Amino acid sequence: MNKRYEMDNRVIVRADDVGKVYQEGAMQTPVLQHVSFELRRGETLAIVGASGSGKSTLLHILGGLDTLSHGEVEVDGRKLSSLSDAARGKVRNHSMGFIYQFHHLLPEFTALENVAMPLLIRGESIPAAREEATALLQRVGLGHRLEHRSAELSGGERQRCAIARALVTRPAVVLGDEPTGNLDESNAAQVYQLMLELNREIGTALILVTHDRRLARRMDRTLELVSGVLQPVAAEADVAG
Numbered sequence: 001m002n003k004r005y006e007m008d009n010r011v012i013v014r015a016d017d018v019g020k021v022y023q024e025g026a027m028q029t030p031v032l033q034h035v036s037f038e039l040r041r042g043e044t045l046a047i048v049g050a051s052g053s054g055k056s057t058l059l060h061i062l063g064g065l066d067t068l069s070h071g072e073v074e075v076d077g078r079k080l081s082s083l084s085d086a087a088r089g090k091v092r093n094h095s096m097g098f099i100y101q102f103h104h105l106l107p108e109f110t111a112l113e114n115v116a117m118p119l120l121i122r123g124e125s126i127p128a129a130r131e132e133a134t135a136l137l138q139r140v141g142l143g144h145r146l147e148h149r150s151a152e153l154s155g156g157e158r159q160r161c162a163i164a165r166a167l168v169t170r171p172a173v174v175l176g177d178e179p180t181g182n183l184d185e186s187n188a189a190q191v192y193q194l195m196l197e198l199n200r201e202i203g204t205a206l207i208l209v210t211h212d213r214r215l216a217r218r219m220d221r222t223l224e225l226v227s228g229v230l231q232p233v234a235a236e237a238d239v240a241g
């Protein structure tokens with residue numbers, strides 16, 4: 001990829017006093033409390049925390065996939081709670097990329113088709129989408145696998161393809177939920193490295209939920225969810241992997 005983006009210092013994600021309570025009949029489960037942070041263009045943030053501390057819930061709220069009970073989330077200048085479903089979908093397609101633990105590639109489509117899809121959804125022409133997708137797949141080392149269906153790719157290749165799909169729209173922010181959680185150590189390190197390199201090249205902000213504190217240390221910042229409260233990680237010793 002040869003496009004380099006002017007870096008500005010704009011706030012891309014702002015969480016302001018976010019709270020989440022799951023309500024099932026009379027039962028209330030408070031999950032997030034007073035979560036506030038800002039992420040600027042190109043910054044990388046790891047969110048760590050024990051199982052059940054609310055990491056995925058927070059990521060879903062930031063990604064506009066779940067509603068909040070209190071506070072506000074702003075992504076790329078848009079307040080998510082004030083948007084219609086259609087407008088929120090547009091922000092998701094234009095400003096966000098998603099990488100999950102399991103790749104969620106469409107199995108009946110080729111790598112090239114999977115990566116081109118977000119561009120086609122936003123209305124780009126087929127030749128332009130194919131060209132962009134091809135360039136990014138080459139960048140993630142899959143230039144020789146363009147016509148393979150995802151079932152015909154290895155685990156590491158699928159995650160690299162998922163990274164290409166998340167970044168092909170050059171989103172303002174990528175949200176990753178344990179994107180390396182399903183890979184062996186060497187593939188995980190390679191995928192992490194690639195995400196950080198592309199993040200720098202494109203100027204995308206990156207929020208990763210991870211259990212892997214060793215990998216988290218390579219991000220600009222790490223915040224920890226402790227029983228739904230987001231706080232700085234106490235000491236360097238605590239993030240030793």
Ligand SMILES: Nc1ncnc2c1ncn2[C@@H]1O[C@H](COP(=O)(O)OP(=O)(O)OP(=O)(O)O)[C@@H](O)[C@H]1O
Pocket residue numbers: 022023024029031049050051052053054055056057058
């Ligand atoms: N739909 C729901 N209704 C009620 N409680 C829920 C719901 N979804 C999640 N929870 C609860 O919210 C808490 C936080 O869940 P979440 O999945 O965000 O945790 P997590 O930190 O991502 O955990 P893990 O690391 O195990 O994936 C958990 O205690 C969970 O039981």
